[in-house]
Amino acid sequence: MFRRERPIPLRGSAAPLCNNLSVLQVPSRNLTHFGVVHGPSAQLLSAAPEGVPLAQRQLHAKEGAGVSPPLITQVHWCVLPFRVLLVLTSHRGIQMYESDGSVMVYWHALDSGDVSPVQAVFARGIASIGRFICVGTWSGRVLVFDIPAKGPNIVLSEELAGHQTSVTDIATEPAQGQDCVADVVTADNSGLLCVWRSGPKFKLVTQIPGFGVPCPSVQLWHGTVAAGYGDGQVRLYEASTGTLHVQISAHARAICALDLAPEVGKLLSAAEDTFVHIWKLSRSPESGHTEVEHCHGECVPDTQVCGARFCDPSGSSFAVTGYDLAEILRFSSV
Amino acid sequence: MSLRTLPLLFLNLGGEMLYILDQRLRAQNIPADKARKVLNDIISTMFNRKFMEELFKPQELYSKKALRTVYDRLAHASIMRLNQASMDKLYDLMTMAFKYQVLLCPRPKDVLLVTFNHLDAIKGFIQDSPAILQQVEETFQQLTDRYGGLSDGEFQLIRQTLLIFFQDLHIRVSIFLKDKVQNSNGRFVLPVSGPVPWGTEVPGLIRIFTDKGKEAKKVEFKHGGHYVTAPKEGSFELYGDRVLKLGTNMYSMNRPVETHMSGASKNLASRTQEIIAPNPLAKEELNFLARLMGGMEIKKPSGPEPGFRLNLFTTDEEEEQAALTRPEELSYEVINIQATQDLQRNKELARIMGEFEVTEQPKHSASKGDDLLAMMDGF
Numbered sequence: 001m002f003r004r005e006r007p008i009p010l011r012g013s014a015a016p017l018c019n020n021l022s023v024l025q026v027p028s029r030n031l032t033h034f035g036v037v038h039g040p041s042a043q044l045l046s047a048a049p050e051g052v053p054l055a056q057r058q059l060h061a062k063e064g065a066g067v068s069p070p071l072i073t074q075v076h077w078c079v080l081p082f083r084v085l086l087v088l089t090s091h092r093g094i095q096m097y098e099s100d101g102s103v104m105v106y107w108h109a110l111d112s113g114d115v116s117p118v119q120a121v122f123a124r125g126i127a128s129i130g131r132f133i134c135v136g137t138w139s140g141r142v143l144v145f146d147i148p149a150k151g152p153n154i155v156l157s158e159e160l161a162g163h164q165t166s167v168t169d170i171a172t173e174p175a176q177g178q179d180c181v182a183d184v185v186t187a188d189n190s191g192l193l194c195v196w197r198s199g200p201k202f203k204l205v206t207q208i209p210g211f212g213v214p215c216p217s218v219q220l221w222h223g224t225v226a227a228g229y230g231d232g233q234v235r236l237y238e239a240s241t242g243t244l245h246v247q248i249s250a251h252a253r254a255i256c257a258l259d260l261a262p263e264v265g266k267l268l269s270a271a272e273d274t275f276v277h278i279w280k281l282s283r284s285p286e287s288g289h290t291e292v293e294h295c296h297g298e299c300v301p302d303t304q305v306c307g308a309r310f311c312d313p314s315g316s317s318f319a320v321t322g323y324d325l326a327e328i329l330r331f332s333s334v
Numbered sequence: 335m336s337l338r339t340l341p342l343l344f345l346n347l348g349g350e351m352l353y354i355l356d357q358r359l360r361a362q363n364i365p366a367d368k369a370r371k372v373l374n375d376i377i378s379t380m381f382n383r384k385f386m387e388e389l390f391k392p393q394e395l396y397s398k399k400a401l402r403t404v405y406d407r408l409a410h411a412s413i414m415r416l417n418q419a420s421m422d423k424l425y426d427l428m429t430m431a432f433k434y435q436v437l438l439c440p441r442p443k444d445v446l447l448v449t450f451n452h453l454d455a456i457k458g459f460i461q462d463s464p465a466i467l468q469q470v471e472e473t474f475q476q477l478t479d480r481y482g483g484l485s486d487g488e489f490q491l492i493r494q495t496l497l498i499f500f501q502d503l504h505i506r507v508s509i510f511l512k513d514k515v516q517n518s519n520g521r522f523v524l525p526v527s528g529p530v531p532w533g534t535e536v537p538g539l540i541r542i543f544t545d546k547g548k549e550a551k552k553v554e555f556k557h558g559g560h561y562v563t564a565p566k567e568g569s570f571e572l573y574g575d576r577v578l579k580l581g582t583n584m585y586s587m588n589r590p591v592e593t594h595m596s597g598a599s600k601n602l603a604s605r606t607q608e609i610i611a612p613n614p615l616a617k618e619e620l621n622f623l624a625r626l627m628g629g630m631e632i633k634k635p636s637g638p639e640p641g642f643r644l645n646l647f648t649t650d651e652e653e654e655q656a657a658l659t660r661p662e663e664l665s666y667e668v669i670n671i672q673a674t675q676d677l678q679r680n681k682e683l684a685r686i687m688g689e690f691e692v693t694e695q696p697k698h699s700a701s702k703g704d705d706l707l708a709m710m711d712g713f
Binding site: 013015016017039068071073091117118119120122165166188189190212213214216230231232233243244245246247248249250251252253254273274275277287289291292293294297298299301302303304323324 | 335336337338392394396397437440442485486487488490491493494497498501502504517521522523524526530531533534535536537538539540541542543544545547550553555556557558559561
């Protein structure tokens with residue numbers, strides 16, 4: 001059972017984008033940071049455990065040549081071995097800040113090159129693995145940035161080709177043991193998933209085809225890919241082989257966000273059907289297969305959810321954003 | 335985000351505008367031949383080939399202000415006049431109706447069915463004008479050509495772009511409140527029951543597979559909603575059962591059009607950002623207007639056809655009252671072309687504005703610049 005906690009007010013409503021909530025847990029300081037995209041601006045705020053907002057900051061997409069103020073597509077904290085960076089993607093490029101958003105340490109302008117005039121140019125999909133930050137783009141290219149332990153000497157180290165349509169989301173997990181085969185998964189608008197092994201040069205491990213249905217959100221847990229689709233399905237695959245293990249008819253509308261509480265194997269799925277579901281993933285001792293159990297379903301009435309994240313490592317609390325909603329809703333288990 | 339959104343936005347908003355005007359023309363007892371002329375003139379202007387060409391060019395969506403200026407001109411494409419308050423109300427109703435339709439579309443692709451519903455109804459308005467009917471059918475073909483082959487991912491982007499356009503709009507509409515599709519706080523009701531979208535499975539099942547791909551186990555879980563399978567898919571053909579009711583005419587003689595202005599958006603921060611747009615933005619919007627309206631062939635009234643004023647409210651006093659009490663943050667403030675300089679710089683827009691004749695007021699023989707400014711203020 002979950003109960004609603006006090007919501008945290010936002011300066012601007014959440015934009016109807018997928019994965020529109022980033023959470024950075026800072027248990028040592030008893031703080032939680034939240035990041036939400038409004039449109040041409042994104043809001044960062046930090047809150048104490050009871051949800052009392054403490055500090056807030058607004059970031060804007062860097063202007064460039066163009067007609068209207070550029071829209072931000074995503075904001076996400078990247079936890080690296082020696083530092084935490086906040087990454088902001090927009091229709092102009094990629095901005096990286098110190099974790100509190102106070103200083104921009106890096107700017108990468110997107111190369112629109114010989115784009116067909118019908119194509120919108122943007123970056124979307126942010127995740128970190130080891131010392132790298134991966135960011136997806138409208139063309140399907142995934143940019144890999146090499147991040148130094150400190151300072152602004154960030155370098156674009158590689159451009160991964162694997163997708164033919166716009167990247168939607170990227171998920172990573174720390175290498176599971178010496179013989180780990182895959183630690184990065186990228187997803188796109190056609191539902192295609194690419195599984196990679198990170199390193200000085202990334203290696204494509206396998207591709208899991210989509211069926212034309214977009215995959216807006218993806219997670220990676222213990223070698224299992226969890227993918228949420230535009231038709232409301234959640235599917236779990238073996239990352240190294242692409243074998244389908246579980247298929248869940250989870251939602252009645254497009255899924256907009258997935259999150260993981262990796263220590264306990266809990267998966268959160270949120271969709272435009274106003275529902276948030278929590279699932280327990282486990283490995284069956286006999287078959288070695290991934291299994292799923294439904295734990296909890298929460299309806300957020302009349303709200304087209306656009307972002308959802310666990311707020312603590314045990315997955316006992318989560319936060320939700322919705323289109324047109326100017327507050328972050330919070331739930332915690334009783 | 336998507337550069338393919340404008341035609342869908344324009345045609346659906348235009349469709350809603352026609353539904354509302356049709357209802358008000360009948361409610362105000364405007365003679366049938368005059369009413370028919372108004373609708374014919376507006377529809378013929380909307381579907382003009384040159385205008386459609388401009389519309390279908392890949393481009394970003396402009397602000398609500400810029401778009402409103404286009405509809406203002408469209409609404410005045412005939413012998414009918416609307417006061418500012420009525421025009422404001424008309425635009426409010428149009429935007430809230432289409433926002434509702436986009437939000438409730440089961441699949442992102444269904445926005446095309448909503449558009450077809452509007453076009454089907456528009457064809458009904460001009461049944462006795464084969465020339466205009468031809469224009470509408472050509473547009474239908476254009477839509478099919480441009481959107482028929484788009485992927486689900488592209489439609490998801492279009493849907494997001496439309497919702498971003500409508501973000502923070504919470505005007506309460508009487509007919510929505512009565513039908514319980516809108517809450518008293520201005521938010522739309524999102525039902526958790528009924529048919530799932532075509533291609534989606536009813537939620538509630540977990541299927542576990544073996545390594546060989548065989549289904550090993552099936553487990554049900556309680557989803558929380560009350561969904562059933564979709565009966566059939568709507569038709570994307572020129573003629574066909576769309577199945578979807580969104581985009582069909584919800585107004586009738588017994589269901590008048592009303593709005594409550596007190597449901598204003600609380601997010602003033604986001605609103606002010608839009609109103610104090612920097613100059614370069616205003617210039618781009620002027621160019622957009624020039625391009626788009628340049629394609630509009632407004633028929634000049636042939637002969638002494640007396641115009642009339644349409645009122646979106648039930649009485650003139652109500653209309654006046656509405657104009658006085660409209661909340662600041664909801665004022666549409668038509669694009670403020672501040673200096674004659676701006677107009678001169680944009681010769682194209684000046685030329686178009688010059689073509690616009692106000693049949694009621696006599697033409698002044700003052701300088702051309704002043705004339706144009708005066709006409710802009712009259713908008």
